[in-house]
Amino acid sequence: MKVLWLGHNIGYPPKGGALQRNYNLIREVASQCELHLLAFDQPVTRPEHITPEDCVAALSKFCASVDWVPLRQSSVLRTRYGIAIQGLVSREPYDFLWLRSEEMARKLRKAVKEFAPDVVHFDALGLAQYHPLVGQAGTVLTHHDVESSKIAVRATKTANPVLRRYFELESSKLVSAEQMWCPRFGANVVVSEGEGAVLAGACPGLEIRVVPNGVDTSYFTPRLDPGGNTILFCGSMDMHPNQEAMEYFLQKIWPRLIAQSPDVKLCVAGRNPPDWLVQLGRSDSRICITGFVDDVRPYFQKAAVCICPILSGGGTRLKILDSLAMGVPVVATSFAASGLSLRHDKHLLLANSEDEFARAILELLGDQALRVRLSRAGADRVHEVYSWAVVAKALIEAYEFTARNQAIAG
Known part of the structure; x- marks a missing residue:
């Protein structure tokens, strides 16, 4: 053909x-x-x-x-x-x-x-x-x-x-x-x-x-759990839903996180971050704003948790599939995971309020067994359905x- x-x-x-x-x-x-x-x-x-x-x-x-x-x-x-x-x-x-x-x-x-x-x-x-x-x-x-x-x-x-x-x-x-x-x-x-x-x-x-x-399951392959306290968001930062997600996360969820875990770190990896986000990264040593990266896998390998606090937009989020393929546990809004054949507490954690989102991240950071369980189930799921x-x-x-x-x- x-x-x-x-x-x-x-x-x-x-x-x-x-x-x-x-x-x-x-x-x-x-x-x-x-x-x-x-x-x-x-x-x-x-x-x-x-x-x-x-x-x-x-x-x-x-x-x-x-x-x-x-x-x-x-x-x-x-x-x-x-x-x-x-x-x-x-x-x-x-x-x-x-x-x-x-x-x-x-x-x-x-x-x-x-x-x-x-x-x-x-x-x-x-x-x-x-x-x-x-x-x-x-x-x-x-x-x-x-x-x-x-x-x-x-x-x-x-x-x-x-x-x-x-x-x-x-x-x-x-x-x-x-x-x-x-x-x-x-x-x-x-x-x-x-x-x-x-x-x-x-x-x-x-x-x-x-x-x-x-997801390219030959490129994104499961990594060993690194432990630590780094959370990761991946996405093109010139896209409105990703900017909106970071504004929401940093204004509503981040303060709750650092109040309970002051040493938590955030990495935002994606092209063309807006000036306000770049300036925030320069003023807060806990926040890293990478801009465009040729290979996002090293950031997945260092992350204990990936987040997807998306509130609007269309389609389905490849960033969730990439994270799961790498064996990184994910916390996402139900909207972010909509359209994907994934189950709460089996393949990822869903959280739809600021308090729920912060609690889910803290739970994962503090529970290696939970991270490993979600990592294995998530990676198996994307290999089966989403290669x-x-x-x-x-x-x-x-x-x-x-x-x-x-x-x-x-």
Whole structure:
């Protein structure tokens, strides 16, 4: 089977969220299909020392071809803020304006003509605008989260009335876009049953396939319990849900922790931390803010506990799966763990108030037997259900279904 993967990011380096998912699924699919990758390059998703050419070289080890288009921001109107302002007077959502490119359209037409793919994989709702360019190929649209729902929730949590109204309008535009574009695809891919139910509610009658997030179990392998008192949060710190989580944790939970355990330490590992977080790390010796790291595994190896105090956003949290694969016990909100087939007190600890969260961390720091029990059960679970080799089978089945139906339709 020939697959043309149209990406909103190039999928390399695989550090964080959608980048991890895309890289690993591309690699797994390419081991079984002829996969051609055409994607936008977003400089913000890679460190400065890694060039687009480096990304192409890495991905060409398993892809049949790799091509990319710069996500241009050469003028004020092409910056994120400029596009957001344009969005105020446009009927289209932000992502459709952000991902609009004549160069991408030209390269996509060329790729479809040259490779004659059986299936074109669209990796974000904002890319659906290119659907008319792929001819008779089968099409699959991935939703890393249901964007209309994610933005609607963000609106309810935004105190600023102007921003709240902006998010309300954006959510309404996204619902319209989902209803317009999603039915045109042979299959819509979501990361959990819950996300599928949300999408089906907005767009009844869709063919919806669940392809969960996963973990590279050959890369993230269980470590020995290091003991100690270090807690770890991993995540791209230019993403709103991660910033919100750290604000919540540091304002509401951290004071409770240090009141009972003054020597506890916090490490926050992830690209582009905001200035306020960097300054906090400089002023408090117990808090380490790393910024981008090439390899997060040494931080997992030193951590006694990983935390995931996520309160909003969409999709499912790869950071939980990575932590469990490394054998690091996790404390998470129920929201953070939603969509994952994990059980409280068997695979991780769930905590939904400030006091519960602090108590769960302190309990783990003080109980090695509990840490070991959760570590073993969590690692076993992700190996069984969430290895990328297992996850990719569901995506390939969606491709086969779509290609078969398209062939019947002629």
